[in-house]
């Protein structure tokens with residue numbers, strides 16, 4: 383199958399840790415709101431939902447109960463792949479960032495390096511990354527590396543080669559965060575160069591170049607693209623999106639315009655090698 387025949391996996395990141403309701407009034411906070419958004423986004427074409435949680439007042443949180451409730455509410459209504467962030471917010475200690483793993487998601491993100499995240503340090507030292515890997519492997523949670531700069535890509539590949547990260551390598555390349563790689567064709571080239579050919583790579587971009595970067599990624603054969611309020615609150619320059627699902631519908635249209643098909647949830651699970659938790663439990667391999 384050539385790359386342009388391969389369905390593209392759309393991920394939605396509905397909440398994040400930085401955006402506020404002042405930026406985007408439709409930002410979901412509670413487990414009910416996040417789950418409703420996740421289901422609407424799955425109906426619109428998303429196959430994966432990247433989850434952060436918030437306290438009711440919008441404060442970024444890592445409370446396990448919130449992850450558990452959010453994932454349970456999503457699973458009641460959809461088989462969309464659930465992925466928890468272990469990046470959390472810049473000020474969260476690693477123990478808090480890892481809390482969502484205990485909710486038994488299908489997948490989790492893992493940071494493979496440190497950076498300036500705008501004006502703040504966003505630190506993941508190798509021993510902390512290894513803690514995430516070990517806990518995720520114990521719980522049979524598939525990992526996606528969140529890579530904001532070339533050094534993160536190189537370190538992720540090193541972790542794969544050293545047998546710390548298990549294949550297949552799933553890499554989400556994030557462009558345009560101040561302090562990380564820039565959202566440009568040259569930035570994409572630099573991030574792709576160290577990756578083994580077998581990598582499932584997706585692209586996230588923040589800022590005004592977002593849509594162009596996603597288009598470029600789709601034309602370069604990306605396995606996935608990501609949208610959602612975590613990354614951008616606008617549908618077009620100066621036009622706020624009405625909902626996360628509107629951003630997903632727009633991403634679907636973009637992919638189809640560029641000759642790509644969009645992965646169903648089942649196709650995405652096969653592409654990512656991520657069975658549902660029900661399948662893991664039924665096979666007797668997991669708890």
Ligand code: KMH
Pocket residue numbers: 398399400467468469470471472491492493499504528
């Ligand atoms: N909130 C950012 C500091 C991730 O989820 O892996 C980190 C982040 C990345 O959102």
Ligand code: ZN
Pocket residue numbers: 395398432434467469470612
């Ligand atoms: Zn995130």
